[in-house]
Amino acid sequence: MSKKSYRQAINEAIAQEMRRDENVLVWGEDNAGGTGGDGEQDAWGGVLGVTKGLLPEFGPNRVLDTPISESAFIGAAAGAAATGLRPVAELMFVDFMGVCFDQIFNQAAKFRYMFGGKAVTPMVIRTMYGAGFRAASQHSQALYSVFTHVPGLKVVVPSSPYEAKGLMTQAIRDDDPVIFFENKVMYDDEEEVPDDPYAIPFGEARLTREGDDVTIVAIGRMVGIANQAADELEKAGISATVVDPRTTSPLDVDTIIECVEDTGRLVVVDESHPRCSVASDISSIVAQHAFKALKGPIQMVTAPHTPVPFAPELEDAYVPNPAKIVDAVKVAMA
């Protein structure tokens, strides 16, 4: 056990699975680190260095650079998965889904069902999301809700380095296509992460704390923000349960409902837009199944229904923060 960053945790999970299973291959833009130039090999490891170090260990047959052709190489991941490999492909920023979405939601997601259960598509698409990098409207979105909507995909949004390693291991071992959302703001976050390989099952929420007054369900990076809010609330005598669903598909509906039944109040914190989102989805599920347990109105703390702005002041106002969560809890408690 040692402290590892979110980036290292993901890298370690991929490396360990590549050692365990020779059918695991990695590709994406600059994933091998910049093939064909006259400079050093393994120079990049993806634009933010998550796959750095894989090329020297596993070689160019297993760690591949790609042209900037998301449709082709994401589709290739689907085709490779259906024919016996376990590719881990990187769709650099999830904002780029627009240029290859067909290969994800019409091809990979549907093979198993359309082909009557005779196909498996064990592929992982790693992708970065999240505001806070001053990267503006086309490199900052939190689009997991879009993927959560699509049957056949599994959608993972890890909230910490420990979570990221275990969930990546599971993602690679899973026989369905998995979209693995990495929050780029968190890459340097550190915590204790076991050296041994381990897998965290999908669809099992984690409670980062248990309280009596309100249930805060938070997605990805928002789990940490929600915990900060819960610390604030504790000082005001309000004790919160914080639920990290880990995966938005499958979603651990049972745990969310049980927590709301215990606390009677729900606040959902989601960095994505408010409409047709994971936040509105969880809210509706709770309204449908735990209505009688509710003592106050469900609150959603989300980004506004706007593109992500560039100016630092605007972007800071865009992302949910502890103060907004505290305010929402107070409304739910009123």
Add this chain to the structure above:
Amino acid sequence: MQLSRDELIESYRVMRTIRDFEERVHEEFSGGAIPGFVHLYSGEEASAAGICQHLSDKDKIASTHRGHGHCIAKGCDVRQMMLEIYGRGEGLCGGKGGSMHIADLSKGMLGANGIVGGGPPLICGAALTAKYKKTGGVAIAFVGDGGSNQGTTLESYNLAKVWNLPVIFVVEDNGYAEATSSSWSVAGSQMDRAKGFGMPAVQVDGHDFFAVHEAAGEVIERARAGGGPSLMHVILNRFFGHFEGDAMTYRAEGEIARLRKEKDSLKIFRTNATQAGLLEDADMDKVDKEVAGLIDDVVKESEKATPPPLEKLTTDVYVNY
């Protein structure tokens, strides 16, 4: 490459099966027995048969919305195909795929595809699997002239070349992307496009089984030997509309009748095979009779077969909501 007598009969059987299958689906669809969208391959048989004759189960193909012919040529079970098109529980995909998604991965058939241009990226992946696992297999993406204009197809040309994959891109150019003529919608030429990617290309008359077979043999051999991707531009015609129900008013009057008379790949095959002394008419008559019986049988069975049980609605996908 000289084919044996048995191989020739088998190739003819594939073409005849495709033809009869499609003509019968046309008939049954008109009568309302078949639900949904179907896109028929009649007229294009020599392409699927001539190319797939070179393949075994380790070789993979990805097809198009017009996929029945590729399925048959790749060895998918005809009975289960018909059951699938009828939406029956015993169908090749349990009735959950239908005409546009018939697949049998055990035969190397990665699916017909409802998305134009959907197949080429997948085939790059299948080819990478073959290359990485050193199976000796090749992977073939069929697209139409319409699909040749999709970004996915052009991206795949580039990726296949950059990764040096054992891929063959087959552009089956039947002259129409839905209702729009390829003479209008395709800029430049298919051959020049391949050249632009540094990829060898061959143009072939898609009505002539022997021509297709010979051309395919060369590009497939190159791919197997590690020589990377190639393109085949196969010029052919479809005898039916884009989909069943298409009145084909965009086509010239008498065009179909002329094609059926002059460009029927089965007739051309018969003429060439008999003139060259490779087969007797009787050989092919026998196949015609057997295939007619087979298609009759599978249609009768499909009409009577039961739909998938309702509980199958939520199987073969992760559901917990």
Add this chain to the structure above:
Amino acid sequence: MTDSIQPIIMPKWGLAMTEGLLASWSVVEGVTINAGDEICEIETTKLANMFESPVSGLLRRCVATEGEDLPVGALLAVVAASDVSDVDVDAYVARFQEDFVPEEADDTGPEPESVTVDGLRLVYLKQGEGDGIPIILLHGFGADMNGWLFNQGDLSEVAPTFALDLPGHGKSAKQVGDGSLMWMAGVVEKFMSAMSLPTVHLVGHSMGAGIALQIAADQPQAVKSLTLIAGAALGDEVNIEFLEGYVAAKRQKHMKPVLQQLVYDKDLISPDMMEEVFKFKRIDGVIDGLNTLIQTNFVGGTQQGSLRDALSALSIPVTIIWGREDQIIPVSHTDGLPASVKIEIIEHSGHVPQMEHASRVNEIITATIASAA
């Protein structure tokens, strides 16, 4: 007079602990406390536990407030005789707080080390120096070296101590062979050889006690004393619901009642402790290993193979410690043991007296070791 003022500070329970939460006081200012009295509950990321006062005297100040997070070494309370003035006590507190520097996060003292025997990586924590005969601590089913975090510090003042992660546990290799006590004992014996420990004192808990007893039977000359806490292999019964529940539970709400069977004070089971168990169980190979151990040793809720006979044959000091309220292996397994065996029953304790009544257990172990001299 300040010599008679004694601080009570935030303890360090295990290597990973850098801070603790003072959950609640069990005593109030003005009472006289004795060393070993439970004075407050402290929660760490590993577990919650009652903190036993290390000193005796009049409790003059409870400096830490309930709910406060404090670094290791921070002042919790002050004990001083009644003739020390309030002014002096307050001055002492002020000076302590002014001088107090929390230990650096990376200054965590001894680190676990590892050795490979027969291809198995074994991780252990060595604490304590000197030329005394070393003490090896063997944990129970599903536990690891951290199970000794209330004991190893005290015992390392007696002799060098080695807390081992058994195969299938902690950070050691996850293979467990055929899962038998004999196989596990063989691994520990090879560990002793590899570490050049020809003679040792063995302290084992539960399954680890069964292993310790097996080692003593295998190599009587190598074992100088034996302390068995709620030991396996001394009778037939074992709580199979606990064992299977431990393996099966995937959520806190299911794990809580399972782990609560371990302890007398049910509040000791914290969410963080359960998360640690989940983290352990997720490691590749762990579940298979645990299932093998259950199948081999405890199948159907009956312990396979008693080592009572081996106990009779031993001529070294043997002490058996058991919690009166043990729900995992019943205290009745102490009945009918040879007269040479010293039996210590701990009141108000479940299956883990070494955690629930650490000071008392440490005294017993120390006395057992001393009697071997």
